[in-house]
Amino acid sequence: MAYTYDDQNIFAKILRGEIPNDTVMETDHTLAFRDIAPQAPEHVLVIPKGAYVSYDHFASEASDAEIADYTRTIGAICKQLGVDLGGDGMGYRLISNAGTAGVQDVPHLHVHILSGRPLGPMLMRA
Numbered sequence: 001m002a003y004t005y006d007d008q009n010i011f012a013k014i015l016r017g018e019i020p021n022d023t024v025m026e027t028d029h030t031l032a033f034r035d036i037a038p039q040a041p042e043h044v045l046v047i048p049k050g051a052y053v054s055y056d057h058f059a060s061e062a063s064d065a066e067i068a069d070y071t072r073t074i075g076a077i078c079k080q081l082g083v084d085l086g087g088d089g090m091g092y093r094l095i096s097n098a099g100t101a102g103v104q105d106v107p108h109l110h111v112h113i114l115s116g117r118p119l120g121p122m123l124m125r126a
């Protein structure tokens with residue numbers, strides 16, 4: 001089955017400049033901005049500029065340049081936030097929700113970077 005991408009999703013609108021965002025970092029292929037409803041003292045969303053709905057979509061169809069840029073940008077943001085382990089930071093959690101099981105609200109690939117406090121157990125029981 002082919003991937004389908006809804007270009008009316010809120011992150012597509014952010015990428016088109018139709019909705020403002022609090023940008024943390026921008027590169028050729030990637031945009032990172034603060035979550036509008038932060039779940040931790042540091043809560044940054046990292047999205048590819050390309051039209052990918054999920055991590056598996058991105059991994060199968062993005063170019064090597066997009067994938068390298070996305071991965072390195074996530075690392076660079078962790079450094080910029082001062083939470084990276086290489087810099088003796090307190091660490092962080094990366095989350096990427098996909099589809100129904102992942103309870104994905106916005107159907108454009110995003111990784112949440114969460115930090116600033118101990119985040120507790122990885123999953124709550126539903």
Ligand code: 5GP
Nearest residue numbers: 010021033034035036037097103104105106
């Ligand atoms: P998901 O549940 O899809 O993994 O996460 C979507 C995230 O997008 C949520 O954490 C939500 O707070 C955030 N979000 C939704 N709308 C906006 C928006 O307009 N601006 C920003 N910065 N974040 C948003």
